[in-house]
Amino acid sequence: MQKNRSKDMKADIKGIITSLNINEGNFLIPIFEAVVNSIQSIHEQVKLEPKHKGEIEVIIERDKITTDIYEGKPNIEVNYPIAKITIKDNGIGFNDVNLKSFNTAHSTKKIKIGGKGLGRFTMLSVFKNISVESIFKVGDKHYKREIPFTTEYKEEDAKKTIVHGAKSTGTITILSGLKEKFLKQSINYSQEVIADNILKHCLLYFINNDEPKILIREKDCADINLSTQFNPKDFLINEYLEEKIKNKTFNFYLVKEYKSSFNFYSYTADNRTVETKKTNTILPIFKSKVTNSDQECYVGVYITSDFFNKRVQHNRLEIRFDKANDMANFDTVSEKEVEDKVVEIIERQFAGILKERETSNEAKVKDYLRHDGIGYRWLDVDSKFLQSIPDDADIKKLDDLFHNLEYKAKNDLNKRKEKLLSRDYSNKKEYKELLNEVLSAVGKQNESKLAQYVSHRKVVIDLLGKYLEWQNEQKKYKEESALHNLFFTMGGTEKDIAHSQHNLWLIDERLAYFKYIRSDIAQLYHGLSNTESKKEPDITLYDYDLYDKSYKYGDVSSEGEIKTIVFVEFKRPHRDNLTFQEYQRQMMDQVKGLDQGIENYKGGYLNVSQNKTIFFYYVCDVKDFNKIMKDAKEFGSFRTSPYGTLIRFDQDRIEEIMTYQQVKSSSIQRNRAFFKNLGID
Structure with a gap:
């Protein structure tokens, strides 16, 4: 019978180790098991000797020969890999009862104190060799038991001899032969880290004042006494x-x-x-x-x-x-x-601390909604949401949290809409309540979208102002592309940029609603005209919707004539050769390409109405504006508008010369009431 149990034990060891699934992150588990075994052994001894003072030593030894695992970490101070861990205790020792438990997989000996009967197998999951040497007492005699525990262990491997002159009991457990996959991981565990982890794992023993003295030792390091640590x-x-x-x-x-x-x-x-x-x-x-x-x-x-x-x-x-x-x-x-x-x-x-943090989060949220999160103002912010905000949250974290809150709110709103439309309500009162809830939420949501767009305008105006300040401070002027892209991306069309996303409203609010736009593209590629002109107006806008034969802008005649075309030219600040004559030439070049007609959505040509109006906006720096103003008034019949720009009405053309500074100032004036209402003026 004894022989059969030995055979079963041997056959089970490898399978049990595999089933435990100890990975690199659980490297310290065997040490925890050994320390807890020692604590429990000391508790058994205390039952026999109530005044017994238990003590455990955990001795760390390192492999200072193996160095290849340090490759790739030059000049980084790390610990040597662990070679051996020795755990010594003065507990009751490995007596016959404990040996029987040791030799039985899934032993129930310690079940009342939570033992699973698998601790020694976790040790073999990480280390190749477990050596146990223990002194225990039977009657008046002391015995020594030695157990070489490996995956090939058999019960007869455990040796028992009588010891003369021994004065105490105890066990020394040596864990050696660290397995390859744990070798590199072990360099992360200094003496202090191991001590902290043992303390954390066994903390309840310390809280309950039920711990023995536990020392963590390593050569050339001061001992760490966990009892003084906690x-x-x-x-x-x-x-x-x-x-x-x-x-x-x-x-x-x-x-x-x-x-x-x-x-x-x-x-x-x-x-x-x-x-x-x-x-x-x-x-x-x-x-x-x-x-x-x-x-x-x-x-x-x-x-x-x-x-x-x-x-x-x-x-x-x-x-x-x-x-x-x-x-x-x-x-x-x-x-x-x-x-x-x-x-x-x-x-x-921590009620007081949490209240302070919630108040702080509330102030943080108010500031966020005032500036960066205007589009989220329609959302309900309650105490639960404030508690979901980390007390160290930055703007990016708030963005993420409000995005998630909005997603949930939209889903909830859609469900209420569906319930309303499907008449999933029991009475007239419930219907009215649901209708009011939906209308209120939709109203807040739409207000928020408008607020977000107005906030976007404020940011764009500020960017334009910052760019002009930088130009003046640095006295350096790049190509007009930097400014051009602020208004509308170069090389782009209405396919690339939605009308709500471009910034031509800076020049004139009406430009925000044109449906056909070409930016820095040669006229022969505009897709409407059969001209062969290779001139590239900075911006060209037509009041024709190529993708919808119903006309969206009011100036298209029922016969398919286009009555409004807009050109915008941006000039790089402080150009040395800018003259009124150049202005005249550039303006006329842009208009010539319209003489042969424009294609409609079917491929036929649309007529450019005899009553057409061509708007020509010319945007330049203050210095350039002043340079051409005299000639524009004297030879070009320009006059000063109420806004300080130069304007001319010439048959089918309306021309306006303005500065970037005037564009900024005019935009602020037009939007000031909205900015003030949102608190962002």
Whole structure:
């Protein structure tokens, strides 16, 4: 019988190791298991000797020969890979009862204290060799037991000998032969990092004052005593005991965390941390440090429950929660319910801090909606939304949050519209309420869209002003392309840029509504005229909709004549050769290409009406404007308009010469009332 059990043990080891699925990120699990085994062994000894002072040593040894894993990290200080971890304790030792448990996969010996009977297998998942040497006592005699534990282990490999002169019991466990896939990962674990992780994993022992003295040692490093690293009186903020979720009991321990880089909550089972998650994933506003007793720290929430003890996976890496669709069939608790309880506990403990952050977020949101988020003003911002904003949120984060809020609001609005149109309501009162809700939401949404467009105009005007300031300060003038693109993209057409997105309104509001636009494209490629002219007007606008035979702009005659054509020319500031004669020549060149007619959407030619009106806008710098003004008035019959521009009416042409500064000033005047109403003037 004994022989058969040995055979089963050997056959099971590799399969069990594979099933545990210990990956590189769980590199420290074997060390945690060894330390907890030592704690439990000491607790057994304390039952026999109540005054026994338990002590554990974790000794780290590194491989200073293997260097190839450092490739690609020049001048970066890292730790040598770990060669061996030794765990020493003065617990009860590896007596016959413990050996029997060791030799039984899935042993139930420690089931009352949460043992899964798999700890030694997690060690073999990471290390190739586990060596155990233990002194234990039977009656008045001491014995030594040596166990070389590998994947080929057999029960008869364990050796037992009597020891004379021994005064105490205890166990030395050596983990060596780190497996290849964990070698590189081990360089990230300094003595301090390992100590911090052991403390975090076993923190509940310390909170309950149930821990032995634990020392973390490494050559050339000072010892780290975990008992001095954590004192419940100094670190425990508060504890919320016997909190109920449904009919299950949970305990919550809130702890100051000075070495963490975020607030977190941890599921624990049998006094050991299982899963740790960032608190801001369930309560975004609780992201930054808190001030507690005049010190800033992060907060860790450790949660214990018999529910977790029963639901922890065998590899101790996860708590098993039932899926949502199974909840109705089981007397159980969902993870969402636990998370909601964590939020409730934090809100109870840090009500003042959360209120301050919510107030700060409210001010941040108001400022955002006043400037960058005008298009989102129609959305309802409640306390729940304010709590969803991280307290360190920047504009980009606010953009993302409001985008998501708008998406949800639009979906909700569409559902209410569908309900209204499908007459999915029970009575007249419900109908009126639903109708008012929909009309109110649609009205707010449309107002917001208009506000967003007006805000866009303010930004464009400011950009034009900044560009002109920069030109004046630097005394350098680029090609007019920079300014041209601000009004309408060079080489573009109405196919590329919607009428609501270009900025020709800066010159004249009516230009925002033309449906056929060509920017810096030769006239022979405009697609309407049969001219062979290769002249490239900066901007040409026709009042014809090529894509819709119904005419959208009021100046198209029913016979297919076009009565309005607009040319816009942008001149680079401070041109040395700009004269009134050049202006005349350029204006006439643009008009000549219209003499032979224009094609309609069917390929035939549209007539240019004898009563056509051609608008010609000429935009230049103040210096150039002053240079040509005298000749324009004396020889060109131009006169000064009420806005300070030069204007001429000549048969079928209306010509206007203006400065970029006048364009900016006029745009501000035309939009000032809108800017003021939005609070962005």
